[in-house]
Amino acid sequence: MSNPVIELRDVKKSFGPVEVLKGVNLKVYAGQVTALVGDNGAGKSTLIKGLSGVQPYDSGTVLFDGQEVDIHDPIQAAELGIEVVYQDLALCENLDIVQNMFLGREELLQKTLDEPSMELQATKALQSLSVRTVKSVRQKVSSLSGGQRQTVAIARSVLRNAKLVILDEPTAALGVAQTEQVLNLVQRLADSGVAVLIISHNLADVFKVCDDISVLYLGRMVTQIETTETTQNDVVGYITGTKSVED
């Protein structure tokens, strides 16, 4: 495997006396889907917030494409090519799909919105992910289902040429068919060469789509293991702390 897109070495973060991340290592590769699992309070959110620049780490090394970087705010993370798709989606229901995909990064022509160009690019981004469920790019988001909204949110990261896409519980609120759609989408996203990091509580999903699994337990990375070399039972053991790599 080539170099990882993002690598964390001995990353630490404390909130007052509480040490949330106690020296975490993580590698995420281009074209691969990496799962980040762990029980509530294991430090998943804190790890993600550090990567997205919302809450910088206290110490440790972050390598992006092999270069050491210091991510201290969200704009800088976006400039590097790190996109986070949040659980609650962060879409505006009163706007249509194109308007949402370009929100905050509208393209202008003579100081006015360049709608044709944005519409074209949004359509191409959706097509590149083989999205079939969206009828019109000018639909209001309020008329979309949960799965379609997730699709739009993921396609937005494609549009921005993201190198690393972090998905926070992408299937948590979805039904069976929609979960399937979103997982397929995640797979295609990775196939197009993007590094994908998924936070999930749903191990069935994780085993279906992820290439490798990282398990956080009380602020430490218990293991990062290829999916084919482990079982759901083992992973549950890692998550709950009843099993460690030395076993």
Added chain:
Amino acid sequence: MTNQNSTGLNLAAQEIASGHEGGVVDQVKAYFARVKNGEMGALPATGALLVLTALFAYLSPYFLTKLNFANLFVQAAQLTTLAIALVFVLLLAEIDLSAGVAAGVAMDVFYLTTTFGVPWPIGLVSALLVGVVLGFVLGFFVAKIGVPSFVITLAFFLGLQGVALILLGDGGLFRVEVPEVRAIMNDNLPVWGGWLLLAIVVLVSAGMGFYDRYRRTASGLVNRPLSLLLIKLAFMTAVGGGVVYVLNLNRSASVKEISGVPIVIPIVLLIIFLGTFLLDRTKFGRHLYAVGGNPEAARRAGIKVVRIRITAFVITSSLAVVAGLFHVSRIGVVEAAAGRTIVLSGVAAAVVGGVSLFGGRGRLIHAALGAMVISIIDNGLGLLGLSAGISFVVTGTVLALAATVDAVSRRRSGGIRRS
């Protein structure tokens, strides 16, 4: 593995529509499908306008006279401008109860400066500056400090009434002796001016329509059927032509001829045009809708939410001053009590027209239509010789109805999930 960008990888070409496909029939069907989904737009207000016009024409012989027709437009101008002003804060799900009295205070400043010999344009600029400053302060309290807009603008509503009393002294009416200002509501364009106005409106609409089509074609995108644009333009020409024709007839009951389009009409049209351009075609407009729809999503997308909110309050207060200017132009005096009640009619007009109180939905033209509805109710009931009491009851009922439609259509379009 290569990193493919958004334009690089096209698997088997998936057709994703843009809503521009199909003939006129398909477009009309799509429109009604949207209406069914709760995007009512201007439909209820347009319907109400037609029904009310028919009703009052049947009930009162004076309603459809040339004189009343012109009066209606002049009477509606102030409310229309105020309703348009309020749209900018309503889109953020905020409210500005102080807009009316703020305009009153600004016009007091106009009266005082011009009375002391300052040229009227400078007086007008000072009045507008009062609006800008008040709007900025309100926006600061709401966006930066987090005081609910209902409370802070209520505080200003009370406080500014006091300021008006202090500025003008107790009671009384003060004549504004500026002919240019009096002309806005009382003078008319020459006959050719009305036709020129119509020509400009139609040509600008056609120009923008064809430019948009050209841009879409150049990008290889589908256009709506050309006939749809032509029908729109033809409809616009016919209705506008009818209005200009009637307004150009002599409507005077005495020897002195009164005819022509009132000067206030092109001013209101210009405000609607510029405001709509700002909302529909600029980054600021897009961000305003985004903040109104989901402030958290807007913030995460890098939009400066505080700045957008403050700007919206500044626009509302400044446009409200223009509405106040129209009021002073019509009645010719300033008074300490000005603007106390009209602000609620302004909110009512916007909501009746289809601007959502929940934020993120509505257009300026909706507010203008709503203002016409409220004005027709006022005007018609007045002609029937009914008491002011009845007028308030009817207007209140219409507002309650409109707010109910707003809430129901919001639920139908799925917006209830995030409340």
